[in-house]
Amino acid sequence: MKQAVEVGASTRVALEDRRFPAYFAVLYATSCGEKYGLSFQDFAAILEEVARQYLPPGATPVETAELHRSLRHEELALARACASGSEAAWECFLNRYRQKLYGAAGAIAREESAARELADSLYTDLFGTRQSEDGRRISKLASYTGRGSLEGWLRTVLAQEYINRYRSQRRLVSFDDQVQAGPQCEASTEVPADPRLEAAVDAALVNLGAEEKLILASYYLDGRTLAEIARMLGVHESTISRRVERITASLRKRILRGLRERGMDARAAEAALGADVRDLTLDVRARLQEKNG
Amino acid sequence: MAQLPKIVRQRLAQQAPAGSADHPDANLLAAFAENALLERERAAVSAHLAQCADCRGSLALAIASQPEVEPAAVRATTVGKRRWLAEWRWAGVAAAACCIIAVALQYQVQSPQPPAVEKTKQLAAPPMAAAAKTGLAVVLRQQVAGARKTKVERVKPAEPVLPGPSLLAVQEQLPPPTLDTSSSAALTVRPVEPPAPPAPATTLSPPAPEAQAFRSEPAEAEQAKKGLAALQALRPRASGFAQGMVSRTQVVPARSKSALSSASVLWSINASPATAENLRGVVERSMDAGKTWEVVPLSGSVSFRAVASAGSNVWAGGTGGALFHSADAGAHWERITVSDESARLTGTIINIDAANPSLIKITTSSGERWTSPDGVRRWTRE
Numbered sequence: 001m002k003q004a005v006e007v008g009a010s011t012r013v014a015l016e017d018r019r020f021p022a023y024f025a026v027l028y029a030t031s032c033g034e035k036y037g038l039s040f041q042d043f044a045a046i047l048e049e050v051a052r053q054y055l056p057p058g059a060t061p062v063e064t065a066e067l068h069r070s071l072r073h074e075e076l077a078l079a080r081a082c083a084s085g086s087e088a089a090w091e092c093f094l095n096r097y098r099q100k101l102y103g104a105a106g107a108i109a110r111e112e113s114a115a116r117e118l119a120d121s122l123y124t125d126l127f128g129t130r131q132s133e134d135g136r137r138i139s140k141l142a143s144y145t146g147r148g149s150l151e152g153w154l155r156t157v158l159a160q161e162y163i164n165r166y167r168s169q170r171r172l173v174s175f176d177d178q179v180q181a182g183p184q185c186e187a188s189t190e191v192p193a194d195p196r197l198e199a200a201v202d203a204a205l206v207n208l209g210a211e212e213k214l215i216l217a218s219y220y221l222d223g224r225t226l227a228e229i230a231r232m233l234g235v236h237e238s239t240i241s242r243r244v245e246r247i248t249a250s251l252r253k254r255i256l257r258g259l260r261e262r263g264m265d266a267r268a269a270e271a272a273l274g275a276d277v278r279d280l281t282l283d284v285r286a287r288l289q290e291k292n293g
Numbered sequence: 294m295a296q297l298p299k300i301v302r303q304r305l306a307q308q309a310p311a312g313s314a315d316h317p318d319a320n321l322l323a324a325f326a327e328n329a330l331l332e333r334e335r336a337a338v339s340a341h342l343a344q345c346a347d348c349r350g351s352l353a354l355a356i357a358s359q360p361e362v363e364p365a366a367v368r369a370t371t372v373g374k375r376r377w378l379a380e381w382r383w384a385g386v387a388a389a390a391c392c393i394i395a396v397a398l399q400y401q402v403q404s405p406q407p408p409a410v411e412k413t414k415q416l417a418a419p420p421m422a423a424a425a426k427t428g429l430a431v432v433l434r435q436q437v438a439g440a441r442k443t444k445v446e447r448v449k450p451a452e453p454v455l456p457g458p459s460l461l462a463v464q465e466q467l468p469p470p471t472l473d474t475s476s477s478a479a480l481t482v483r484p485v486e487p488p489a490p491p492a493p494a495t496t497l498s499p500p501a502p503e504a505q506a507f508r509s510e511p512a513e514a515e516q517a518k519k520g521l522a523a524l525q526a527l528r529p530r531a532s533g534f535a536q537g538m539v540s541r542t543q544v545v546p547a548r549s550k551s552a553l554s555s556a557s558v559l560w561s562i563n564a565s566p567a568t569a570e571n572l573r574g575v576v577e578r579s580m581d582a583g584k585t586w587e588v589v590p591l592s593g594s595v596s597f598r599a600v601a602s603a604g605s606n607v608w609a610g611g612t613g614g615a616l617f618h619s620a621d622a623g624a625h626w627e628r629i630t631v632s633d634e635s636a637r638l639t640g641t642i643i644n645i646d647a648a649n650p651s652l653i654k655i656t657t658s659s660g661e662r663w664t665s666p667d668g669v670r671r672w673t674r675e
Contacts, residue, residue: 107358148323156319159354213343
């Protein structure tokens, strides 16, 4: 079924423009760029810029067309028209995304004033308070490329901004925390391990796939829940649960095999992996208090 | 959950952290969360995320900030669970309603000569709603009262844990010369049969060609139909037996939630039996009502997420916009390119809705929706 596309004056110009592939005109028509005051030439330049950003230099026309077709054309045109200062585009953007932006900031910061500050800050960046040499506003929306949804992009930008702020604040307070915690927390980390164990672990980790490493890191290093990881990867929680079990078991087997290959017998390998002193979780302070008490 | 030795955690954390210049930008992270990246891009972003705690944090925060936090793929299964609960919540009400209908119908269709024996053998059933049992009793009682021999078939679900009543198909053997008062003799639990073409004769409303095999003369089967129709009207929706809906798509491994075909072939998506490094969704088929399943080899590079069928038409979709179609219940397959003039589907297909065979609907993990009147050639992006 053919999609009905209203063809305006700019689109007719686009159809006659032989400098760009023919499908650009169709993409332009579906993007509503004309409505937002974005010319066909501007839109075509954006498409070419996106292709340069994501495709290797020798990409075939088919690959390029596939990438172009996969973009969110309407949202891309809206964002870029906003960035170039179109009032109509801004009005549309505010109607559609302002509330979502503040809602997302609230969900990320979880504290009203911090959330408002975060959203206001991004809103300022989106509008663009800085100016380029030729006097044009520099808007953050100009960096949106239409790979995912504009709403998803806004949420991600908010999250990145929040993490940057949180990290800088954490740097400021972490020294106090360290002083308060005392020197014993520094001493507890560095325990030399058997080099054969380290080599076997590294060899086993190298053989893991990217997504397996991501799951392990999210679960064991970041302490994320199975549900959070499932949402991240777009699968069901039970799938992640099974995969964590499977990856952990397979990793353990590989490490043990690696240890045996490095000259340990089976029992010693089990002991090396199982009785790593770093696995002991002792609350030294509590133990000391018990003894003193 | 299994514990990971601390040294493994430590080495995992120390694995070559990416330089800040290599961080994927917000565009790629957002597209990753929406499953809208090409396979190679997704692999590259995954590899970076595995090493970069900051990017993992950003991504997790961005996803958590969504008001409807579940991606579509997850929603497909969790909604299924909620439906399961909802169905059982209504089971009591449905049972009560069926009882009332049973009493009413009995008054209506009481035979001049009372039945000699009125035994209704309840099928050795999977945990099914009382409504189904009552409805079954209604149908049987009617048939006995109407001096007809009625054969009741149960199309068994793949797993007994599925909620809701099973699909009942009432088949009359015409003409029965005498009344078989032993209703147990008329009860058979059959393995499912090959898919029948849409029954032209008597179908229940709304039309569900494969969902019922109600081969009878309309006048004679009128009462039985009423009972069954009442039962179906009370049947909880969307337990995989929705009228006209031949199968439900489910996300990867849950065979217990697998889709059921109306006739003989059951379709399901399951996790591949491969290793953790190569985990993907595969299409499985059961020809014996879910007792045994076989993998349908369609594509080694696609991770399948959804399968649906309508009659002999079957669709299976997965990553990279891959959609396969079979017009002969899975004997032959062709790959379909879903595109219109302006765009092509490249995301991951996570749901295929074939409830209405004249309007096939596809949903991707990024929320894109495509529809087609024939499910093969003409597609429109919504």
